[in-house]
Amino acid sequence: MEKFTSHTGRAVPLRRSNVDTDQIIPAHWLKKVTRNGFEDGLFEAWRKDESFVLNRPERQGATVLIAGPEFGTGSSREHAVWALQNYGFKAVISSRFADIFRGNSLKNGLLTVILPQETVERLWAVVEADPQAEVTVDLEAREVRAEGLNAPFELDENVRWRLLNGLDDISITLAQEADIAAYEAARPAFKPTTTPVG
């Protein structure tokens, strides 16, 4: 996983709540068997509308997405995270994220930042008033900074440590193999296996 320490970039205000992962990346894109090449599928249906915020010339090259509450609901598809990253987003800010999407984002180094809705509204106002305004998402200092705004955010310390160091979860767990083997040895015999019967 790529390290995340701090990122500064222009932002896209997405004034919508309940942006589900079917909107982020429609199902027909899920037939791909790779982790890349999803950028054109990002918000595919909405991007057909010329006035959609992502299509505006002044939003090209933006790297921070500021979305409404309940971002990433629905399907567990990690392709939603890949699509946002493939497009160029480094961080997403919202007042509420769906659990599975949030977990997926943090495992891929896409920083999802939870801020109170009133702070999200202030950020929207800043980046709508000036599309060139930059937003900094600083994981080391655990704060989001923009013109006239300095908002602290919380993140689980263990998750933060993994992101700051770009650590691979599987390697960490495999270092605890003895614990896994000990647990396996003590599992009750009645637990099911998938070994074909009869």
Place this chain on the structure above:
Amino acid sequence: MGRTLAEKVWDDHVVRRAEGEPDLLFIDLHLLHEVTSPQAFDGLRLAGRKVRRTDLTIATEDHNTPTLDIDKPIADPVSRVQLETLRANCAEFGVRLHSLGDVEQGVVHVVGPQLGLTQPGTTVVCGDSHTSTHGAFGALAFGIGTSQVEHVLATQTLPMARPKTMAITVEGELPEGVTAKDLILAVIARIGTGGGQGYVLEYRGSAVRALSMEARMTVCNMSIEAGARAGMIAPDETTFAYLQGRDHAPTGEEWDAAVAYWKTLATDEDAVFDAEVFIDASELTPFVTWGTNPGQGAPLGANVPDPASFEDPQERIAAENALTYMGLTAGSPLREVKVDAVFVGSCTNGRIEDLRAAAAVVEGRRIADGVRMLVVPGSVRVALQAIEEGLDKVFTAAGAEWRHAGCSMCLGMNPDQLAPGERCASTSNRNFEGRQGKGGRTHLVSPQVAAATAVLGHLASPADLSDAPQLVEA
């Protein structure tokens, strides 16, 4: 202090616990399908890793599979590559797979329970958010992303932060014609699409106890639509009766040992939930969604809501967007909404009781002119059972299409899709924009409401049919 069902199952699976770290949980059962696994297998290959426990892993093909001409090569080349990739990965890594054409093939969340693999007190994961379905057995079951699929394949564990617990207590009797689907849609409308975030839900109370195993699966299935990764129901005699004799259920002394353990799992009387919701079953009615998220639902007898009636500005904007997308007018009766299509199936409502309930409504009737009705069994086993009972004939005689098993029109990854602007009454779980096909409009309903809607051509319950038959419980 006592513990809840979720806490007991969690505690029994902790491989490692350390201050400042997530718990490392052991996973008893890992279900795979073609869509969320290819990149995980690639990751294993790149790192030179194996599948740690192939004996706790099983795969089926469901999301992409066609429901017509399944004996012919798959027409869509991209879908075909994805299915072939799963087959190659399962062969290479030694994972049991039930492919298209196999008698055990079907929607992953229908297959696990019918094989008896889903058992009380187990941890079950799958790269699919509707893994919550398996919580109906008192399993802790939740959807995961592809990175976690790779993690489970490599280690049979997952590092997880301990969730909070929420009790959804439903007391009383469901009125006639009100189903598990109506119950869960009402729960989602009540707590919202984010209400369950960070929680494991436990459905309790006399109305839940009275539900059949399949109806319990319908309830737990849609926990994710309320934002909860998992929903659970304490195992009881209904659970044990469903499991006994299934392929992978324990037998002999192991059965006795298992049941003795399963009986210890129910939430202790002095356990405390982090949040509680109470629902009076007698107040529930057939429920339908009018919007583009599963929380935007209302009783069938209600009118399309006026966005101005929502106090929260985000909800108001969401309602305005939803009515525009859905082509609905605020204040018009939901019963007058005409449909083009009806879909009966999915991991929510694609089991035999669901098909029986829908068949009982259409039996001896014709579906309305201009309405296309698709019936897609959740698995090949469900299909065979339905055929044995003659349900396929009931559906086709009424003018419906009887298809092969799979996810089908629930998510529109295979050719079963709505055309732009088409409106569908669907027994599936998501009414998101474009979910059932680009520009398609979805109303989530129970199998009974789906069937009555097919007959009348507009949203309706069986009670709206002039000579309404005796209802079948589902």
